[in-house]
Amino acid sequence: MKKIRLALLSGGISSEREVSLNSGRQVFEALDKDRYDIALYDPKTDLKKLVMDADSLDAALIILHGPFGEDGTIQGLLDLLNLPYQGAGVLGSAVAMNKRVSKKLFEAAGIPMPAYLSFSMNEAIDPSRVVKSLGLPLVVKPACAGSSVGMTIVREERDLEAAIALGFTHDDAILMETYIKGIELTCGVLGNESPEALPVIEIIPGEGYEFFDYTAKYTAGATREICPARIDDAVTKKVQDLAVRAHEALYLKGYSRTDMILSDHQLYVLETNTIPGMTATSLYPQSAQVAGLSFTKLLDRLIDLALAEHEKTKLRRAL
Numbered sequence: 001m002k003k004i005r006l007a008l009l010s011g012g013i014s015s016e017r018e019v020s021l022n023s024g025r026q027v028f029e030a031l032d033k034d035r036y037d038i039a040l041y042d043p044k045t046d047l048k049k050l051v052m053d054a055d056s057l058d059a060a061l062i063i064l065h066g067p068f069g070e071d072g073t074i075q076g077l078l079d080l081l082n083l084p085y086q087g088a089g090v091l092g093s094a095v096a097m098n099k100r101v102s103k104k105l106f107e108a109a110g111i112p113m114p115a116y117l118s119f120s121m122n123e124a125i126d127p128s129r130v131v132k133s134l135g136l137p138l139v140v141k142p143a144c145a146g147s148s149v150g151m152t153i154v155r156e157e158r159d160l161e162a163a164i165a166l167g168f169t170h171d172d173a174i175l176m177e178t179y180i181k182g183i184e185l186t187c188g189v190l191g192n193e194s195p196e197a198l199p200v201i202e203i204i205p206g207e208g209y210e211f212f213d214y215t216a217k218y219t220a221g222a223t224r225e226i227c228p229a230r231i232d233d234a235v236t237k238k239v240q241d242l243a244v245r246a247h248e249a250l251y252l253k254g255y256s257r258t259d260m261i262l263s264d265h266q267l268y269v270l271e272t273n274t275i276p277g278m279t280a281t282s283l284y285p286q287s288a289q290v291a292g293l294s295f296t297k298l299l300d301r302l303i304d305l306a307l308a309e310h311e312k313t314k315l316r317r318a319l
């Protein structure tokens, strides 16, 4: 069989560059070398080369996180270059990257979320009204970021101002949400036309971590992950159902991973990731493994889904 000429994109220019480079290395290791000829591109330095090489490539694997990687921009470039890539397209990537827009679509789809308020940089924010509306603790986060970057849990009103200022250093819109104390769960989905949910993962940040923050996410051993989660079948079904609904509400394709919190028998969706972490021990690959799909096979599947999706949309090209 002829090898698939694959562009592996990792690095980039977002605050999650290091995470991406690390994932990229592990993805490279795991990819089946009998199936793929792999060329590496770091969008920070190699975009022109990618454009020049496009005609000699068959597909791209985007292992980038955050703005300029997960937000539709790279996806748009690849569309123009007529290169298939895994996961969400321009629209889904753009809406899912923006937590403010995602929430509007989740609301329209009846997906349960923590109570929230959103603000743009030029809007006046009255701290006491915010606290009255959301209660304490509350969470301040930038609309477009990931890996818990720029996020604060505010426990006292006097700390709100600094949290808001920090949020606005990462984006010109922020969200504030009621803090939900409960069991943190995350659930992946996989597939094009009728995406299926993977086993649910339970996340337990280690002692000393206030929440699943950047360090808890990326320090080995800082977080315990249990898959399948220790929840009964009925709740599992609800979590999986919500993950699929969230995926569909945001117009996603191929795969995604939705973060939730279970509190007092209620589920709250936090967000959906269109390019979930992709080291061999990241959440999504872990749950795929529990479902019987090795990291290598998971990558094959994502690339197969990308090629299938591209076959369909190719017909819309007039030339």
Ligand SMILES: Nc1ncnc2c1ncn2[C@@H]1O[C@H](COP(=O)(O)OP(=O)(O)O)[C@@H](O)[C@H]1O
Residues within 6 Å of the ligand: 114, 139, 141, 145, 146, 147, 148, 149, 151, 177, 178, 179, 180, 181, 184, 211, 212, 213, 259, 261, 270, 271
């Ligand atoms: N409303 C909330 N209540 C409780 N914990 C939260 C809330 N929002 C975020 N968190 C914590 O912060 C982490 C990151 O938040 P999330 O919305 O998933 O953003 P991202 O992962 O894109 O940075 C979550 O995994 C959770 O631990």
Ligand SMILES: [Mg+2]
Residues within 6 Å of the ligand: 147, 259, 270, 271
């Ligand atoms: Mg998250």
